[in-house]
Amino acid sequence: MELYNTLDRAVTDFVPIHEGRVTVYVCGPTVQSSPHLGHGRSAVSFDVLRRYLEWSGYDVMFVRNVTDIDDKIIDRAKAAGTTTDEIARESFVAFSSAYRSLGNLEPTIEPRATDHVGEMIALVELLIDSGHAYKSDGDVYFAVRSFPSYGKLSRHNVDDLRSGERIEPDERKRDPLDFALWKAAKPGEPEWDSPWGKGRPGWHIECSAMSSKYLGQPFDIHTGGSDLIFPHHENEIAQSEAAHGIPMANYWLHNGMLNLSGEKMAKSTGHVVTLHEALERWDPIAVRLFYLRTHYRKPLEFSESALDDAAASLSRLRSFRRRADRFLEGDADAEAIERFREAMDRDLDTAGALAVVFDVVRAGNTVMDEGGDATGHVLAFDEMMDVLGLVGDLDGKGDVDVSQIAADFGVPGATIDDLVELRTTLRAEKDWARADALRDRLAAVGITIEDSADGSTWHRS
């Protein structure tokens, strides 16, 4: 399998440190507000990575962190007159439920920053002792120029960065590029005891501490959004590698941004469509399909029509699977599986992989139209859909109230199946008017009926 490694700026063969085993660290969210479609894209991209690795036979340790202490969380807690814990908890619940709706597997471990302050302090001490960090007025800073390969991930060099306009001079720093490992406590803010007095960890240090605790160093794959390459991941590398003298992670994968009206979706500007809004309006699996139609490293433009397109596309997949229930014993079509694997091996080309899925759908439909055995197609379909995680409720049967329709048609208490049966009878009697009226009534409550030579079936619209 080949993966694009940001460190190399190239697609390279993936070779895990330990045969048969892969360690993955996903930069999870800072739980300060509601997740938006961009967060969902990142989560889905790397959930597919994980599913594919597992399908390929690897034992995957998948760690996704939760950063539950940071400046924004503090600001929001102050503004809302509540605690940072409360803000983080609410946001975490929102992220978890949205991620689950999108069909993402639970991480093997989901560590929280606030549970690992001790590990962070130990790491900061190590950095101070080795001369890579210094105390200043209750803060601790990482000395960027003490780490010669600083910039190797983002391909920045420290002198270019120095000329950047956005760096605010700060007399507590020896060099404007230095970044905080530890911040001295301020009144009314969360604080922890440390050798440098009360305070809290800086951003970046939690990922260095938690990744090495759970995955060791180096581990195989570190992932996140491309907007984290600099400074977040660059700083993680500096911390972890300066402290331990060995690489932090071998492969760095970054997903492309989700755009809205041509610009990156970002919570800081309010330029967002929240996952909650999107999942209200579109089937969660359609949203997942929308993500996977585009290669994970490319920018992806949000639009309503793109989501509608994905939803229509999904209904094709579901229609196929719905009619294929009879063909579940046997072997998957090996050629299709092989083509699928070739696509996925190419740096997770899910768009190419989906083309294989649709090819199988067409072939399978043709076979079924001709009354043949579609087992190979159906099993290949199921296997590929499972790897992509497009496995939500196929037809969402249930929770539709048809009691009024049943009463109106003179069969009080009838179920949807009963009503479909009734319509079959009406059709046999060539009572087209009532049969069509029943179909229309059911359509009005979201039930689509399909007639075939084998009888009628229904599904949620």
Added chain:
RNA sequence: GGCGACGUGGCCGAGUGGUUAGGCAAGGGUCUGCAAAACCCUGGACCCGGGUUCGAUUCCCGGCGUCGCCUCCA
């Protein structure tokens, strides 16, 4: 200014030095009481200008355009 990505048919979007991407939408047809679903057919795409090559959408150079990062960010 520095670093980087991208520009494919009506729309979305893979891939490739010469051979079918795929989806959605559209038109025509088959099937069907009608509908839905399905299947078949149709529309010969690769930003512009150079270069390399027998041949480039695919490689190289330049231009134009869009976007990301340059300490809030998935």
